[in-house]
Amino acid sequence: MLYTSTRNNQIRVTASRAIAQGISEEGGLFVPCEVPSFSLEKIASMVAMPYTERAKTVLRAYLTDFTEEELTACVEGAYGHQKFTSEKIAPTVNVEGNENILELWHGPTCAFKDMALQLLPHLMTVSARKNADGKTIVILVATSGDTGKAALEGFKDVDKTKILVFYPVDGVSPMQKLQMTTQEGENVAVCAIKGNFDDAQSAVKAIFTDAAIKERLAEKNMLFSSANSINWGRLVPQIVYYFSAYCDLLEQGSITLGDPINVVVPTGNFGNILACYYAKRMGLPVKTMVCASNANNILTDFLTTGDYDKNRAFYTTTSPSMDILISSNLERLLYHCGGEDSAMIDELMQSLSQDGRYTVSEKLLSAIQKDFAAGCCSEEDVFATIRQQFKDDRYLIDTHTAVAVKTYFDYVKRTGDDLPTVIDATASPYKFSKSVLSALGEDVTALSEFDMVDALSRATDTEPPAPLKALQDKAVRHREVCDRESMSEMVFRLLNI
């Protein structure tokens, strides 16, 4: 299986090359030339497998230049050794009727990014061995909160790698910030950016494609790569849990083999929901993917009208990991649904960077709308949904998951389509204790971040995840702050080159 670029469909690279490189030379994203297909029998055979084997079954189809031994080592390194607090890794919980929640937050940083970022460093080291002949890989990350910590945890002290994380100074929750500023490890650096996530992400992208900077790294035997969801090695692990959730529903008797389901995803950069699109293309019986947005509802507008326009107000919400106006992975969907026309994608993306907007053709829009629906959720509704879900079903959700649950309720009401549904839960409620407590009507004034964790535990009779409790005793080790303009200087300084 080979990969090409969304902006130059003549390119052909192996999976390991795509992962080691992160982004294509001309700025496009790597996509598989052909999507592999799984029969229903093959899906049925995955039901009896543990998560690690389900993962290998999917990865094998995409990472064809990895040996069986390499795949086993990668998957065990990521999901073995009790790094996840659930034996099932990503359990599917029936909350009520056809509402099933796929809990993707049982990893070491308590957000769904762990699902991919525990595996990526292993995929990356194997890929570097095959492609980068002994070079040190420098991982550059722009984060809206959860990616940064998950990448730091995944790459910490991994041989032949260094990791630099940039986060928007006022765009992450106190707990997310503490998770990053206390990060341990010899090969890690963390820096705050004066700006929002899109500023950080655009600056990181510019550094990646700057020839002079790349040359300076090459002189030091270093090579950039990306752990953002533009890296194919981030996406492919996410395809796994959609198959896994379907298997769980089969196992629980909620569906029979071949029954269609719907999937609702709280969306920011469009990575998570795009992984579901690949699963569907592979043959997983998914009818509709519902894209759920918070007040930054650019994707709701795009999926409804075909007009992508980032010239609009930016809101800092209680679901910060979804406060995004440039959803990078949408480019991959446009490529696949638009007849793999890389010249057209190149035009759209130029228009996005010059005018901040683009409009897709009627034909492309209707191709997308065959598979996708969309909805968004106000801040008031986030709070009301957390409260209602807990009151009705004693099931506690975080702010991001609440966006998806509310969008699901609205979708069912609007369309009458009440198929068995999988809703992604992307963070532990304890990562956003303040909002969740307030939603439940508890008084949070004068409580410290860790008092809030205890208060939430008492109010709901649930256990906080151990990794969050442990932060309390850790020292802050990273205090750097810089402007967007001086990010490349900061990169050199942090790398000592």
Ligand SMILES: *Cc1c(COP(=O)(O)O)cnc(C)c1O
């Ligand atoms: C990253 C993140 C999202 C958004 O996922 P995308 O793949 O960027 O769409 C949603 N919720 C949480 C908690 C996240 O960390």
